[in-house]
Amino acid sequence: MTTDFRDQMKAAYDATGAAWDAGPRRIYDALAAALLDYSPVAIAGVLAVDAGAGTGAATQELLRRRASRVVAVDLSAGMLRGMTAARTSSVAVVVGDVDALPLASDHADLTVAAFVLNHVADPTATLAELARVTKPDGGVLASVFGAAPPHPSKDAIDSVAASYGFAEPGWYRVFKDARDTPLRDLRAVREHAIRAGLLNVCVDVVVVDPQLSDVDLVSWRTGMAHLAPFVRQLAPACAAQLRADAAAAVAGMPALTLTMQTLSSRAG
Ligand SMILES: C[S@@+](CC[C@H](N)C(=O)[O-])C[C@H]1O[C@@H](n2cnc3c(N)ncnc32)[C@H](O)[C@@H]1O
Numbered sequence: 334m335t336t337d338f339r340d341q342m343k344a345a346y347d348a349t350g351a352a353w354d355a356g357p358r359r360i361y362d363a364l365a366a367a368l369l370d371y372s373p374v375a376i377a378g379v380l381a382v383d384a385g386a387g388t389g390a391a392t393q394e395l396l397r398r399r400a401s402r403v404v405a406v407d408l409s410a411g412m413l414r415g416m417t418a419a420r421t422s423s424v425a426v427v428v429g430d431v432d433a434l435p436l437a438s439d440h441a442d443l444t445v446a447a448f449v450l451n452h453v454a455d456p457t458a459t460l461a462e463l464a465r466v467t468k469p470d471g472g473v474l475a476s477v478f479g480a481a482p483p484h485p486s487k488d489a490i491d492s493v494a495a496s497y498g499f500a501e502p503g504w505y506r507v508f509k510d511a512r513d514t515p516l517r518d519l520r521a522v523r524e525h526a527i528r529a530g531l532l533n534v535c536v537d538v539v540v541v542d543p544q545l546s547d548v549d550l551v552s553w554r555t556g557m558a559h560l561a562p563f564v565r566q567l568a569p570a571c572a573a574q575l576r577a578d579a580a581a582a583v584a585g586m587p588a589l590t591l592t593m594q595t596l597s598s599r600a601g
C-alpha cells in the first residue's frame with residue numbers, strides 16, 4: 334500500500350498544480366506567513382530549503398522575509414510547475430522526496446516543511462532527513478493541521494461533487510486515516526521531533542483566519558488534490574456549474590478558520 338499510496342498521491346498532485354495555485358494557495362500563503370513567525374533562526378540572508386514546497390507558499394514567504402536563496406523540493410513536478418509568484422532567480426526548483434532529499438548534508442540554515450509531514454509514512458524519519466540537510470545550529474520548522482472539527486463546507490462541497498460523479502480516491506482515505514489524523518494529536522508531533530534527535534523542540538498551536546468568501550471556499554476545496562483531478566476532467570461548462578452549485582451549498586456558513594501546529598526546532 335505504501336508504494337501505491339505514494340504513486341497515487343503523486344499522480345493526484347501532478348494533476349492539481351495549477352488548480353492549487355489558483356485556489357488553496359491563498360490559504361497556504363496565510364498559513365506560511367503564520368508559520369514563519371515561529372522560525373527558530375533569523376530569516377534575512379539565509380539559505381533555506383522548502384521541503385514539500387508545492388506551488389511555493391513558504392518559498393514566497395521566505396523570500397518576502399529576505400532569505401537569500403531557497404531550494405524548493407517537491408515529489409510532484411506538477412505542483413512545482415504550478416509555482417507562479419515564488420518563481421524567481423533566487424529559487425532553485427528540484428523534484429525530490431523529503432525522505433531522501435537530493436541535497437548534501439549541512440546544506441541549509443533553515444529547512445521548512447509546511448504540511449508535508451502529514452503525507453509521509455514515518456514522520457520521525459522525515460524529520461531526521463530534514464535535520465541532515467540542515468547545518469548543526471540551523472533551524473527545522475514544520476507545520477501540520479491541529480485537532481479541530483472539520484469545517485462543514487468540506488462535506489458540502491464533496492457532496493456536490495459526488496452528485497457530478499466524484500468518488501473519493503483510495504489514496505485520500507489512507508492519507509486522512511493513517512497519516513493526517515494521527516499527527517493532529519499535539520503529543521505526536523513533539524514525540525516525532527524528539528525521536529528524530531531535534532533540539533529546542535517547541536510545538537505551538539495557531540488559529541489562522543484566511544478571510545475567505547463563499548467563492549474562495551469553493552476554489553480552495555476544488556483545488557485540493559483529492560478533488561482537483563476530477564474537476565479538471567469535466568467539460569468547462571460542467572465544472573462551472575459544479576462550482577456554482579458548491580457556492581450555493583456553502584452560502585451562509587460560518588467563516589473558515591484553520592488550526593495549525595507549528596514545530597520549531599534546531600537541527601542539532
Ligand atoms: C498540502 S501540500 C503543501 C504544499 C506547500 N508546502 C504549501 O504549504 O502550500 C503537500 C505537498 O507535499 C508534497 N509531498 C507529499 N509527499 C512528499 C514527499 N514524500 N516528498 C516531497 N514532497 C511530497 C506534495 O506533492 C504536495 O505538493
